[in-house]
Amino acid sequence: MGPLQTGRIALLALLRNKLRSFLTALGIIIGVAAVIAMVAIGEGAKSQVEAAFAAMGTNLLIIMPGSSSSGGARGGFGTQPTLTWDDLKAIQTEMPLVADAAPTLRTQAQVQSEEQNWGTSVQGTTPNYFRIRTWGTALGVPMTESDLDSGAKVVWLGATVAEKLFGAGADPIGQAVRIKGVPFIVSGVLLKKGQSPMGQDFDDTVFIPTSTFKARLQPGLGNFLSGVIFVQVRAGEDTGRAQRAITGLLRDRHRLGQGQEDDFSIRNLAEVASAQQQGADTLSALLASIAAVSLLVGGIGIMNIMLVSVTERTREIGIRMAVGATPAQILAQFLAEALVLALVGGLLGVGLGLFAAQQLSEQFGWPLLVRPDVVALATGFSGLVGVGFGLYPALKASRMDPITALRFE
Amino acid sequence: MSRADVTTAEPTRLTAPPPVVALEGITRVFSLGDVEVHALRGVSLSVQRGEFVAIMGASGSGKSTLMNVVGCLDRPTAGRYLLDGKDVSRQSRAALARTRNQTIGFVFQSFNLLARTTALENVELPLLYAGVGGKERRARATAALERVGLGQRLDHLPNQLSGGQQQRVAIARALVTRPSLLLADEPTGALDTKTSAEVMTLLSGLDDITVVLVTHEHDVAAWAQRVVTLRDGLVLSDVEQPPRRPAPDATHPTEA
């Protein structure tokens, strides 16, 4: 008797008890659907994290003034500046692993338009900053070297600030705003960048040229940088090496002795990203394992019904044995029934899971992330569950004594 | 006349084909806790090809137990059983199943057809386990059903057939594999006299096949060429008789 024939007999036996077969398969249906939907949720969360890091810029190191242990890692505001323009120059010129580096000067200030007033972070920077962070302008023109050279009083607004000061969808180019009482002309509005992985709004900031910043906002700064340095490393796999090289360079330049702590800290975004990624992976694994448990419960349901079915059909088993079914053939028949139950349940579960994943992704505004390998795995696993939990009832059937089975009422 | 020692006679073994059934000192002991039930106490018996043997005896004398051993549904506790000259008394369960499938056909008192399964599919069942392909299976099952006069009832379910018809389906199922031996344990036990006669006509008309049948009724035993009587797990008597001829009007089973 071929596998096809065995499968056909199994299917016919299951169709004789449609409602019961469906209810039995329901456990598997829900289990598989849960696996697929849960993994889709996990993947969606992961894609959110990935998107946030993509927004930060690629291959980035962020050098912050102050030691990491004294809270300097927060960067900028309230921290004693320790990084200088000469440090920046050295990083730009002496580090072969570094593609580019951009300074930021930074302060917290009120920015006023004709009608509105918004407290935000004001950053002085250079044109290469926008390149490093792959941050384009939505309106107006990008910052240029001549803005820097002339110390022009021009400002680029983050999307959030533009909206707060001028309202959504307005074109503020050429309008005047005041920062700490100094009038600036709006030269551009930046593209929306979204949130940092830590939930900070990237778009709640404005940029002006460093020269203007030093001349108008923080004249006492001298050679120091009041913000962080953004470093773009040439190759993604070199961020760790570049971090160590820059640490060495800055310790030399700051003349830090053996036992002395760094007076700066470097955040390696690739590392933070992978940590966050791991968090998302853990979430995925957790959800998937919860779903797998429900699949297992479905398997127990199959075992339960198969045991009932084997007992009910004792006489049938006796008849089949009397006409010459071998124990192996009886085993195969009942295993096939469990397998068909589990596989049909698995396929229906895939359908339900895909539907649920689609609904969820619409709900959360995520892309529909269904991994084909998970679909295949869930279906395969349900088949395995069918065989695993069908084995004991099938063995029980195959070991029956034909005479006793024939006498069974 | 006793035939118990026929298999041990060397000259017959050399010239004639082996008997279909050759039992030598078969015992079967059931253990129920510390009580032992000796259902068979040493049965020696042989059945030649083409014989029609009836087994009689009081209730509990071991008839069914003997049929189960002969039918390879059970193994003897001791003794030797040669089926078609082959020792089957120590075969594995799987080997016994194949032997049942290829050499033996069963007819039971309670028909034992698969419920919710058509007559045709019931008859196909042994062929299915024999690995016969779909087309041939259908053809052979149809022919077997036609042979028992049920050519018009192929797609009927057991509960749509009368008792006599169900038993004829069971006979067709027993015959479809062309077995050397057909075993029937009280095949007419659940049937009325008229239907019994029909079934017996059918069974005694199977010239090409060896039949061993258990019965309580002398009417039924009268169809056999030979009657073996058991008592307390032993052969009490073994006599040949002129078998009853089917009544002229009962030669062909009716489509009742």
Ligand SMILES: Nc1ncnc2c1ncn2[C@@H]1O[C@H](COP(=O)(O)OP(=O)(O)OP(=O)(O)O)[C@@H](O)[C@H]1O
């Ligand atoms: N599985 C079993 N376990 C224990 N004892 C058994 C078993 N099968 C049969 N026996 C015993 O073996 C003896 C013979 O039983 P068997 O069924 O062969 O009798 P029988 O001649 O077919 O009787 P009947 O005419 O009533 O069918 C009885 O005493 C019975 O109780």
Ligand SMILES: [Mg+2]
């Ligand atoms: Mg009996």
